[in-house]
Amino acid sequence: MPYRSSRLNSVKVKKKENKPSRIALAFFHWYCKRAFREEIEGDLMERFSRYKEKYGYTKANQLFIKEVILLFRPTLIGNIYQLTNTETMMITNQNKRLLSIMAAATALLFIPFVAMQFTSEVNWQFFDFLVAAILLCGTGLVLEFILRKVKTRRRRMVLALTLFLVLILVWAGLAVGIFGTVVAGS
Amino acid sequence: MSQKSIGEFEEIVLLIVAILNGEAYSVNIIEEIEERLHRNASLGAVQTVLKRLEAKGFVSSDFGAATKARGGKRKRLYEITPSGQEILEQTRAQRNALWDAIPKLSFKLS
Numbered sequence: 001m002p003y004r005s006s007r008l009n010s011v012k013v014k015k016k017e018n019k020p021s022r023i024a025l026a027f028f029h030w031y032c033k034r035a036f037r038e039e040i041e042g043d044l045m046e047r048f049s050r051y052k053e054k055y056g057y058t059k060a061n062q063l064f065i066k067e068v069i070l071l072f073r074p075t076l077i078g079n080i081y082q083l084t085n086t087e088t089m090m091i092t093n094q095n096k097r098l099l100s101i102m103a104a105a106t107a108l109l110f111i112p113f114v115a116m117q118f119t120s121e122v123n124w125q126f127f128d129f130l131v132a133a134i135l136l137c138g139t140g141l142v143l144e145f146i147l148r149k150v151k152t153r154r155r156r157m158v159l160a161l162t163l164f165l166v167l168i169l170v171w172a173g174l175a176v177g178i179f180g181t182v183v184a185g186s
Numbered sequence: 187m188s189q190k191s192i193g194e195f196e197e198i199v200l201l202i203v204a205i206l207n208g209e210a211y212s213v214n215i216i217e218e219i220e221e222r223l224h225r226n227a228s229l230g231a232v233q234t235v236l237k238r239l240e241a242k243g244f245v246s247s248d249f250g251a252a253t254k255a256r257g258g259k260r261k262r263l264y265e266i267t268p269s270g271q272e273i274l275e276q277t278r279a280q281r282n283a284l285w286d287a288i289p290k291l292s293f294k295l296s
Contacts, residue, residue, distance in 0.1 A: 036233070042252070042259030043212045043229055049255045050213075070230040075237050 020048045020064040028068045031077045040071065098144045105136035131174065139167045190242070190273065197277055198223070199235045203245055204266045204274065211250065211261040212236060236264060244270035 025041075032040060044067060051060035109132055115122040124132075146159045192200065202218045203210040212232045219227045239245045250263040266274075 036237075038259050039211075039249070039262040040229075040233060042256035042261055043233070045257035045259065046213050046253075046255050046261075047229060067229050070228045071233065073230055073234050075234045076230070 020045070020061055024065045024068040028071065031072055033076060033078045036076055040076070044068065044071075097147070098140075101140040101144055102137065105133070105140045108136055109133055135167065135171060139163060192239075192242075192244070192273055192277065195227075195231070196235050196239060197274070199232060200239060200244055200266065200270055200274060203239075203264050204271070208263065208265050210264045213261075215264075239270070240264075243267060244273055 025044075028041065028044070029037065044064065047067065048060055048064045051063050054060075055063075109129060112122050112124050112132075113129070116124060142163055143160060146156060146163065150156050150159060198219065199215060202215050202222075205218065206214060212229055215232050215236075216227050216229065219225055219232075236245065236247075240247060244267060245264045246267050247262045247264045249260045252258050252260045
């Protein structure tokens with residue numbers, strides 16, 4: 001049995017070594033115009049197999065990723081409908097939710113930024129934005145973690161509410177110093 | 187710049203397409219550029235230029251055969267069109283006229 005499993009593993013490794021980065025290929029499928037996809041993917045694969053013969057798998061894969069990135073050009077990328085159709089990138093519902101949470105965090109950060117342009121009462125420094133970004137994105141990531149790991153609705157609600165309460169308390173503590181801590185400036 | 191003019195890299199790609207005589211596709215165009223001109227070219231740059239040349243009507247293309255090395259994907263073979271030949275001849279004539287216009291003194295001073 002151990003012999004069989006090691007043989008299976010070596011077959012898996014060989015299979016993997018014949019293929020370039022799946023993520024880079026998915027990224028390419030997402031942005032490239034459908035009309036150009038077949039020929040350019042073929043070119044990428046041909047270049048990858050030549051690089052592999054010349055430099056080995058690791059370097060060939062690095063060069064493949066570099067070429068995928070350098071192909072991201074206005075002439076070759078699809079229109080806005082295609083780029084916003086996330087199914088082409090095979091994004092799962094979970095990842096869609098994570099993207100939405102992160103987009104909401106970024107949008108919240110834009111509020112003080114926009115306000116700063118109109119009033120001098122809002123005056124955030126770079127460090128303020130950094131702390132707010134860490135707080136909001138951290139909360140978003142923890143929320144996504146809770147939603148992925150906790151399956152019952154009741155527990156999800158309790159944990160999510162606790163998380164938001166902690167966020168509000170930390171935010172208020174940092175902003176106006178409601179606690180007698182060093183962080184609050186007391 | 188008029189639609190019927192080409193840049194330096196476009197001219198190189200068009201010349202290579204003419205050299206390869208119906209067998210030109212992006213991978214062997216890159217290899218020819220590297221071999222003949224000792225210059226690096228990325229797949230993105232070559233593909234962009236080929237699409238631009240096709241839009242200007244200087245090259246035409248058709249799908250070729252699929253191979254195993256290409257992951258079963260067909261290649262797109264490019265061929266120079268009569269207007270492509272015309273623009274190359276025009277560019278060459280312009281260059282020659284400019285070379286002829288250089289006074290011999292300019293080279294002596296350098």
